Amino acid sequence: MHIRYSSTYGSTKAYAQQLAERLGTEALDCTHPIEGDGPVIVLGPVHGPKMPALQYVERHHLHKRTLAVVAVGMTDPAIAAEKDQMRHHLPEHVARFYVPGRLFYSELSHKHLNIMRSVVALLKAKPLKSPAEKALIAGFGKDIDHTDKAALEPIVRWATNA
Ligand SMILES: Cc1cc2nc3c(=O)[nH]c(=O)nc-3n(C[C@H](O)[C@H](O)[C@H](O)COP(=O)(O)O)c2cc1C
Structure with a gap:
């Protein structure tokens, strides 16, 4: 293996x-x-x-x-x-x-933080959000394991x- x-x-x-x-x-x-x-x-x-x-x-x-x-x-x-x-x-x-x-915002590189910031901004502007998208928005900035x-x-x- x-x-x-x-x-x-x-x-x-x-x-x-x-x-x-x-x-x-x-x-x-x-x-x-x-x-x-x-x-x-x-x-x-x-x-x-x-x-x-x-x-x-x-x-x-x-x-x-x-x-x-x-x-x-x-x-x-x-x-x-x-x-x-x-x-x-x-x-x-x-x-x-x-x-x-596991996604710990406190340890993300600048590049990854910026990607996540853009993704969340786009999702926030979306009228219909899936449960996964809502969870991503709610988790922004937090350390989640x-x-x-x-x-x-x-x-x-x-x-x-x-
Ligand atoms: C820039 C970036 C984009 C991500 N995109 C997704 C995604 O599209 N879907 C998902 O389920 N998780 C996504 N994640 C979460 C990671 O897959 C998750 O944090 C994973 O546990 C990281 O693995 P590692 O600790 O081995 O690097 C993303 C994380 C980062 C930093």
């Missing part, structure tokens, strides 16, 4: 390390290619339409492997799973998981059967 992660603020890294511990392997960051056979799990945060985990899968041509991709984000995981934004980027056999993340070890259970089950 190979585990790779991309993480800007640490929450995805923490999930990757917990997963590695559960599966008796190690989690390496995305500067490491995959060497050898076996199933692969790639984890990364959601940054709007950008998902570093998908970029890693592309770069290393992992589409044909036994593969799971894990997206860590602030959108409620049930809503994220329904939307399933990775669906169109991966072949059907690839397992896709959405787990809850939705990470949950239990969210890894389905991934552990997938890995055990892979």
